[in-house]
Structure formats: structure tokens, C-alpha cells
Amino acid sequence: MMTLPSKARAVIIGGGVSGCSVAYHLAKAGWTDIVLLERKRLTSGTTWHAAGLIGQLRGSANMTRLAKYSADLYVKLAAETGVETGMRQVGSISVALTRERHEELLRQATVARIFDVDVTEISPSDVKAMYPHLNTDGVVGAVHLPLDGQCDPANIAMALAKGARMRGARVVEGVKVTGVTENIGPKGRRVTGVNWQMGDEAGHIAADVVINCGGMWGRDLAAENGVTLPLHACEHFYLITEPVEGLGHMPVLRVPDECTYYKSDAGKMMVGAFEPVAKPWGMGGIREDFEFDTLPEDWDHFQPILENAMNRMPLFQTAGIHTFFNGPESFTPDDRYYLGEAPELGGYWVAAGYNSVGIASSGGAGMALAHWITEGEPPFDLWEVDIRRAQPFQKNRRYLKERVTETLGLLYADHFPYRQMATARGVRRSPLHDHLKARGAVFGEVAGWERANWFARPGQERDYRYSWQRQNWFDNQREEHMAVREGVGFFDMTSFGKIRVEGPGALDFLNRLCSAQMDVAAGRIVYTMLLNDRGGIEADLTVTRLSETAFLLVVPGATLQRNLAWLRANLGDDLAIITDMTAAESVLCVMGPKARDLMARVSPNDFSNAAHPFGTAREIEIGMGLARAHRVTYVGELGWELYVSTDQTAHVFEALEEAGADLGMKLCGLHTLDSCRIEKAYRHWGHDITDEDHVLEAGLGFTVSRKKATFLGRDAVLRREEAGLARRMLQFRLKDPAPLLFHNEAIVRDGKIVGPVTSGNYGHYLGGAIGMGYVPCAGQSEAEILGSRYEIEVAGVRHAAEVSLAPLHDPQSMRVRA
Structure with a gap:
């Protein structure tokens, strides 16, 4: 039998397309001392039954870059490894059956042009000419991407595995990883290797890094080490006909309004579905002997899809059925996969949760992760798929089971702006949630937080009517917006992430990480960046000095886990304690020209410019309680953010509401916060600024101290200043x-x-x-x-x-x- 090494630089767990791609790219980067362990046989989980569609166009520049990389790689792999990948660039067509879907396709075509993906808008008659089998009744329009394609997923994985072996990697089947080992060192918890079992034999491989590419097994494996990896398997159905005469190589066809995709393969036609209400699978765990397994047929579940298909592609009425297939795939709460190092455990990396785009994504994802591991930083901004966006509560299995019933179907739903998830809601709430709900709040969800997005008028429907045009809350937003600009508006921003950094080394630590000078008087609020050594923006935040040794960092709710991980990873020898205080305080924002008048009615403190200038915080009395009033703004008006302990939040809100009644205080939602901030050109992290956007090019040079002798990113700032x-x-x-x-x-x-x-x-x-x-x-x-x-x-x-x-x-x- 094959002997396993006692140590390796990297151990990859899982031999699906994701693990094989990571192995291939790590080996290509020069890490030859790597071992991939697969519990059964390569591809035997999800990869072997994937549909193998290779679409290059994604929702953003960097996701498109990764998908294009995959397509290019798969075209070249056969020549490099001698393993046929079945990669054919047959092109793809997406058709719209509604005006709204057509608008989405036209917007996607614009995105394709920005990112240099070959795309053509085509008419229903063009579609019929290219796809004679298609019934084009009701087709409004379509787009054609000639370089999209399809492949043989199992052979792609085999080619990647062979390419990894050719460069010195070990790829071993029939070995189950029974646990990831770790220890606690001066920098906290870190992986030390893996325990394995092969038949009756067991052993340990010491390793610097461990990469979880475990697919639908990945969540439970991660949980053993306290790592959050929120994914859940769903049943995924497709049907293949008997051979159809003269079918040939057709483009991949997507009819998202009917939840279907079609591809021709070896003279047969396949139809697959992303149905609106999916079937989660494997709630009680996945049985030990699962290998190349299929799940039971469910004709009742697939029947509505098939009826649409028989109308849309009449050949399904006459061709016999060769295979009705049902196999499990893993889905995540937001339909995006996970890449990166787990914030909970140093050296524990993840590439999992591909939401049915694993074949198209894994080539690029493996490249990006290998770069990140070997170079210490990602090749470009990967926030969309960063493991640090996952919230700890999201590993809850009931939450995941409920949410993935929806996320599978959302792949082919209309991708309307402001679209909200309908399932698994209400997990994280502000103390004001019911107060705001009673006053007409329509909630959205970010990182599990329920946040008022807009306020309905009495008698108005409290729901979204989605569209690419003005949605049903447009006038509500205008009224809220104008109240902030001309009167006074109230926002509940309790979802802000709040991080306390304190201790004798807190000042030195923050000065080493922050672009601005942190040695300011107690009560001063500083807007600053956390930069990487390229001058890219890891975070934008405010830091309030509470005392000689204590600071409060305020960050967006969505980036809290990422920001905590960055701080902890860079703590070094400084004597400072980092504490997540998010749930301890609510944040109530009073914003607009009449904000000072309102504050004077609820508090005996002086809110004049002389007593409380911009950029300062102090304790105030408010109603019958206490708060810390921070004079800052994200809407570009006079105003205060009131930090109130959660037990007093409802009281403070009632005091403000009562005092603001005849001032016209208006309750405002997150949509209005965003429309106000963009008028003032305030940047939004994750959209306008990311870790690959240079702080000077982002127009945020004013947050960078030129006098501080040293801070992370300083050299990159000076270099860019000189170069232009x-x-x-x-x-x-x-x-x-x-x-x-x-x-x-x-x-x-x-x-x-x-x-x-x-x-x-x-x-x-x-x-x-x-x-x-x-x-x-x-x-x-x-x-x-x-x-x-x-x-x-x-x-x-x-x-x-x-x-x-x-x-x-x-x-x-x-x-x-x-």
C-alpha cells in the first residue's frame, strides 16, 4: 500500500474539482510538498454529476475574471496533461420572457462589455436561427456569449489532479481525514496538521496549512475546530433524453424565467432546473459509504419544470427519457462560495460551497486561493466570496436548511436591485425592531441584522414590488431624504459593528495599523483607514478615543468579522485586548439641520459648536437615561450618532419621538442613508473602496498622516504619491x-x-x-x-x-x- 508522509507544507481535504484545482495551483506556484486526501475516490461527492456549464459572465469584475480564467484554463488543460476535458466553447444563449428580464440581460451585456467578455444582443428570430429546436413564443429578447462552453466535470478534476501530480503533489484516494489538529501559540490558535484513517490504519500528517475543500461535508468538518462554514446540501435535478437525431453541438441555453437550462451532450438533450422552492438534503449528516450516489427520483417535484420544457423544447414530447438524475450539491446563505483563511483558526483555509457553479468557478478559485496562501494576500479583491463575511450564527443548521430552500432558486430568479431574502429572517434584531415595525418599517437583512430599509405610509403595502425601474418605495425614500436635508431624520444604525480596543498597548497598536494619527485627546473621533502593504483599503472606520487606554472602532455590520480578523492577525506583541461590543450598544442617529433643536429638547447638555464641535464624542443625559453622543455623519448633515446601552434604547427612542413630533422628525431607512451618502460622495466599503483600491486613488488621502513615522501601508502611499x-x-x-x-x-x-x-x-x-x-x-x-x-x-x-x-x-x- 501507499505510505503517507509524516509531514507536508499543505494538506488539502477533498478530491472534488475544488480540491484538485487548489492542489494544481499550489503545485504550479512551486509548493510541491503538498498532499491531497480524498475519503473515497476523486469526484465522488458532487463533481461527478455536475452539469459542466462554463459561463464567463458574473455579477462583478473580479468574479468575471475568475470565471474567464477557468474557461481559459480548461481549454489548455488537455494539451498540458493528456486528459481530455470535454471542453467545448459552444457559446451560450440566455433568453428573456418578460420585459424586466430583458432589462436584466441588457444590463448584463453592458457588464460584459466593461469586462471585455464577447457578447451580442440578439432578437427572437436570431435565437430561432441558432436554436431551431426552441419554441420562441413569448421570447422578448436574448443575449449570446460565443466563448461560453461546456465540459466533462469529472475529467476536468482528473486533469487538474494529474497536473498537480506532474508537478510533485501527492493525490491519495481512500484516506479519510478524521480531524484537523491545532495548538495555541503566541499568536493564538493555529493548525498543526491532520489525523487520517485508511482502512484499519491511522496516522497524522503535520502541516503548515490545511485547506478544507470538503464540499457538502465541509461544514461539519469545519465545526469540529470551531470554524464557521455555512453551507447545506440541496437536491439538484436534471433529465437527459435518449439520442436525438441530428442534434449536434448546440449552445448552452438558459431560460431563467422557466428556471431551466439546456445543453446537448453526446447527441442527447439535457434539461436542468433551479426551482423556486428547493429540497434541502442531508440534514442529519451524510452516511459514511456515500460515493457516486444518487438521490431518489421525485417526479412530482420536477413535473412543473418538465411541462415547461416540453412546451419550450418540443423534442421533449417525443424523445425517450434516458436518465432522470438527482444528486446533492452544497448551497450557501447568499449564493456565493467561500474562499480564504478562517478567522477563527490560523492556517485553516477554505474553498467550498459553490452553489452549482463549482465547475465554472473552481479553476479561478483555486488560482486565487493558491496565490493568497503562497503570497500572503489575494490577487485582487475577493470580498464577495471571502469566508470572513460569514456570521457565526449562520452555521445553525435550522437556519441553513430554511435559507437554502430559497438560494438555489435565486440563481435563476430576477436579480433585481434591493432584492431581499424571504427565508430564515429575524435572527438579529435591534431593541427598536418592534417599535419601528409598528410605525411602518419595511425591513431588509444584512449579516442577519433586520434593518428598516424604508417606512410605509399608513395604508400603504409593506412589501417590495421589485423592478429595474422606480420601485414602489421611491416616493417614500424621497420624503425621508428631504427630511434629512431640510428638517430632521432618525435612523436606527444598531447593526454597526463596534469593537473595543483597550490596554496599555492599545494606542501603539492602533497607530501601527491606522492611516491617521490615533494619539488624540479623549473624546476625539478620527476617520481613518486600515491599509494593507499595497496601500489598499482593508477597512474604513471611525475610531473614538474613550480614555488614555481605550478606543472604540465603528465599522459596517457586514464587515465586522473581517475587521476583527484583521485586527487580531496584526496584534503582534502589543498589550491590547480586542472585544466585539456590537450587541452591547444601539446606535440612534439624529440627522439634519434641525438636529440641534431636537437634541436641546431631550437633553440638558449644550450642543453648540463651541461645546460640542464636529468630530467629538461625550456622555450626555437624554430623556431619563445616558448616552454617548458622537458628532459625525454618513449623510452629510449636522447630526449626532447616539450610542445607547441596549437596555435604555427603547426609552431614548420614545423621548426623541415625543420631542420631535412638532419638529417633523421623520423615521428614515437604509435606502435613504445610502442616497444621502452618495450625494455627499461618501465612499462605501465593498463597492467604492476595497483592499485593491489605493487610498490616494480613492480620494481618501486626507485620512493618511504624513507625519507618523510608521504604519501599515505608509510606504505604498509615499510610492504612489511620487509616481502619480x-x-x-x-x-x-x-x-x-x-x-x-x-x-x-x-x-x-x-x-x-x-x-x-x-x-x-x-x-x-x-x-x-x-x-x-x-x-x-x-x-x-x-x-x-x-x-x-x-x-x-x-x-x-x-x-x-x-x-x-x-x-x-x-x-x-x-x-x-x-
Whole structure:
């Protein structure tokens, strides 16, 4: 029998396409001392029964980059390894049966043009010419991507495994990993290797890094080490006909309005489905002998899909059925996979949870993860799939079972802006949740937090009516927005992440990590960046100095786990304690020109500029309670964020509501927070700024201290300052007040697409849609940048835009400091 080594640089757990890709790319990067362990045989979990569709276009630039990389790799693999991958670039067609879906496809075509993916918009008659078997009744329009394709998934994995072996990696079947070992060192918990079992034999491999590519087994394996990996298997169905004469190689066809995809393979036709209500599987665990297994047929579940297919593709009425297949695949709470190092355990990496796009994604994902492991940083911004976005509560199995009934179907649902999940809701709530609900709040969810997105009027339907045009809450948002600009608005921002850093070394630690000077007077609030050594933005946050040795860091709720992980990973020898305080305090925001009048009615403290200037925090009395009032803003107006202990939150809210009644205090939602911040050109982390966006190019150089001798990213700032900026962040306002911007519309400069809109919303005060985005500008003056003619392409139509480097709203921040 084969002997296993006693130590390796890396051990990969799982021999599906994900594990094989990670092994291949680690070996390609020069790590030859690696071992892949597969419990049964390669591909025997999900990979072997995947449909093998290779689509290059994804919802963002970097996900598209990864999918394009996969497609290019699979085209070359056969020549490199001698293993036929079945990769054929037959192209793909997506058809729309509704106007809204057509709008989505046209927007996707714009995205494709930004990212240089070959795309053509085609008519129903073009579709019929390319796909004669298709019944085009009801087809409104379509797009064609000629370089998409299909492949043999198992052979892709085998080719990757062979490529890894050719470079020195060990790929071993029939070995089960029974546990990942760890110890606690000076920098906290870290993996030390894996325990394995092969028949009656058992042993241990010491390793620097362990990579969990365990697919649907991955969650339970991760849980043994306290690692959060929220995924759950679902049943996935497809049907294959008997051979159809003269079928040939057809493009992959997607009919998302009927939840179906079609592909021709070896003269047979396949139809697969992403049905709206899916069937979770494996709730009680996966049995030990599971290998190349199928799940029971469920004709009742598949019948509505098949009826649509028989109408859409009449050959299904006459061709015999060769295979009705049902196999499990893992899905995640947000339909995006997980990559990266687990925040809970150093050296424990993850590549799992592929939501039915594992074949198309794994080539690129393996490349990106291998780069991240070997270079210590990702090749580009991977926040969309970063394991650090997972919330600890999401490993709850009941939550996952409920949520994945929805996420499978969402792959083919309309991807409307502001679309909210319907399942597994209400897990994390502010103390004001029921108060706001009683006053008309319509909630959205981020990181499990229920947040009021907008407030319905009495008698108005409290639900979203989704559309690519103005949705049913557009006028509600305008009223809330104008209250913030002209009167006073109230926001519940309890979902903010709150991190306390304290101890004798807290100041030195934060000064080493933050771009701004942290040695300020107690009570001062500093807006700062956490930079990486490339000058990219790992986080933007406010830091309030509470005392000589204690600081409060406030971050977005969605990025809290990522930010905690970054702080802990960089703590070093500084004597400081990092504590997540998120649930201890609520944040109630009072914003607008009348904010000072309102505060004077609920508190005896002095809120004048002299007593409480912008950028300071202090304890105040409010109602019959206490709060810490922070004079900062994310909406670009005079205002305070009130940090209230959760037990007093409801009382403070009632005091504000009573006092604000005749001032016209309006309850406002997150949609209004966003429309106000974008008028003021405040950046949004994850959209406008990420870890690959340089702080100077993002227009945030004012947050960087030039006097501090040392901080992470300082050298990259000085280098860029000397070399000059390659691109700059601009703000855009559409001159026509009708169109809407969300994100990923195309920025057109002097007739040429130069990049995507990074975020967009409607500027109700400025009278048009507002967008942000980067424009290449190497060697150009501000006058040259602003002197060009700009348009924004929305679903193929170009709209004239005015641009600005300074905020279009209150550029001097006179209102903020009023």
C-alpha cells in the first residue's frame, strides 16, 4: 500500500474539482510538498454529476475574471496533461420572457462589455436561427456569449489532479481525514496538521496549512475546530433524453424565467432546473459509504419544470427519457462560495460551497486561493466570496436548511436591485425592531441584522414590488431624504459593528495599523483607514478615543468579522485586548439641520459648536437615561450618532419621538442613508473602496498622516504619491432625471467605456441618479479629467452625466459643521 508522509507544507481535504484545482495551483506556484486526501475516490461527492456549464459572465469584475480564467484554463488543460476535458466553447444563449428580464440581460451585456467578455444582443428570430429546436413564443429578447462552453466535470478534476501530480503533489484516494489538529501559540490558535484513517490504519500528517475543500461535508468538518462554514446540501435535478437525431453541438441555453437550462451532450438533450422552492438534503449528516450516489427520483417535484420544457423544447414530447438524475450539491446563505483563511483558526483555509457553479468557478478559485496562501494576500479583491463575511450564527443548521430552500432558486430568479431574502429572517434584531415595525418599517437583512430599509405610509403595502425601474418605495425614500436635508431624520444604525480596543498597548497598536494619527485627546473621533502593504483599503472606520487606554472602532455590520480578523492577525506583541461590543450598544442617529433643536429638547447638555464641535464624542443625559453622543455623519448633515446601552434604547427612542413630533422628525431607512451618502460622495466599503483600491486613488488621502513615522501601508502611499495616480474616483450625476443607477453600469468617457459605476442611488436633493466610479487618469491634470465628455451606459443606452472630483452636495462641508 501507499505510505503517507509524516509531514507536508499543505494538506488539502477533498478530491472534488475544488480540491484538485487548489492542489494544481499550489503545485504550479512551486509548493510541491503538498498532499491531497480524498475519503473515497476523486469526484465522488458532487463533481461527478455536475452539469459542466462554463459561463464567463458574473455579477462583478473580479468574479468575471475568475470565471474567464477557468474557461481559459480548461481549454489548455488537455494539451498540458493528456486528459481530455470535454471542453467545448459552444457559446451560450440566455433568453428573456418578460420585459424586466430583458432589462436584466441588457444590463448584463453592458457588464460584459466593461469586462471585455464577447457578447451580442440578439432578437427572437436570431435565437430561432441558432436554436431551431426552441419554441420562441413569448421570447422578448436574448443575449449570446460565443466563448461560453461546456465540459466533462469529472475529467476536468482528473486533469487538474494529474497536473498537480506532474508537478510533485501527492493525490491519495481512500484516506479519510478524521480531524484537523491545532495548538495555541503566541499568536493564538493555529493548525498543526491532520489525523487520517485508511482502512484499519491511522496516522497524522503535520502541516503548515490545511485547506478544507470538503464540499457538502465541509461544514461539519469545519465545526469540529470551531470554524464557521455555512453551507447545506440541496437536491439538484436534471433529465437527459435518449439520442436525438441530428442534434449536434448546440449552445448552452438558459431560460431563467422557466428556471431551466439546456445543453446537448453526446447527441442527447439535457434539461436542468433551479426551482423556486428547493429540497434541502442531508440534514442529519451524510452516511459514511456515500460515493457516486444518487438521490431518489421525485417526479412530482420536477413535473412543473418538465411541462415547461416540453412546451419550450418540443423534442421533449417525443424523445425517450434516458436518465432522470438527482444528486446533492452544497448551497450557501447568499449564493456565493467561500474562499480564504478562517478567522477563527490560523492556517485553516477554505474553498467550498459553490452553489452549482463549482465547475465554472473552481479553476479561478483555486488560482486565487493558491496565490493568497503562497503570497500572503489575494490577487485582487475577493470580498464577495471571502469566508470572513460569514456570521457565526449562520452555521445553525435550522437556519441553513430554511435559507437554502430559497438560494438555489435565486440563481435563476430576477436579480433585481434591493432584492431581499424571504427565508430564515429575524435572527438579529435591534431593541427598536418592534417599535419601528409598528410605525411602518419595511425591513431588509444584512449579516442577519433586520434593518428598516424604508417606512410605509399608513395604508400603504409593506412589501417590495421589485423592478429595474422606480420601485414602489421611491416616493417614500424621497420624503425621508428631504427630511434629512431640510428638517430632521432618525435612523436606527444598531447593526454597526463596534469593537473595543483597550490596554496599555492599545494606542501603539492602533497607530501601527491606522492611516491617521490615533494619539488624540479623549473624546476625539478620527476617520481613518486600515491599509494593507499595497496601500489598499482593508477597512474604513471611525475610531473614538474613550480614555488614555481605550478606543472604540465603528465599522459596517457586514464587515465586522473581517475587521476583527484583521485586527487580531496584526496584534503582534502589543498589550491590547480586542472585544466585539456590537450587541452591547444601539446606535440612534439624529440627522439634519434641525438636529440641534431636537437634541436641546431631550437633553440638558449644550450642543453648540463651541461645546460640542464636529468630530467629538461625550456622555450626555437624554430623556431619563445616558448616552454617548458622537458628532459625525454618513449623510452629510449636522447630526449626532447616539450610542445607547441596549437596555435604555427603547426609552431614548420614545423621548426623541415625543420631542420631535412638532419638529417633523421623520423615521428614515437604509435606502435613504445610502442616497444621502452618495450625494455627499461618501465612499462605501465593498463597492467604492476595497483592499485593491489605493487610498490616494480613492480620494481618501486626507485620512493618511504624513507625519507618523510608521504604519501599515505608509510606504505604498509615499510610492504612489511620487509616481502619480493611475486613476481617480469621480462622482457622476445623470442630467436626465429619469434613469436609475445601482452599480456596474458603464462609465463612458469621450465615447469609450473606461470602467464600471461602483455604486449608485438616486440623489433626490440633487435631482438625478448619482454614481461613483474610477476613471483612468495617468499623467492627466484635474482640468483634463473634468474636461472630457462623460456618459453612463444603462442597459445599452447612454445618458449624459456631469462629473465632479469634489462632492456635488456641500463640497466645503459647511452643513456638517453648522
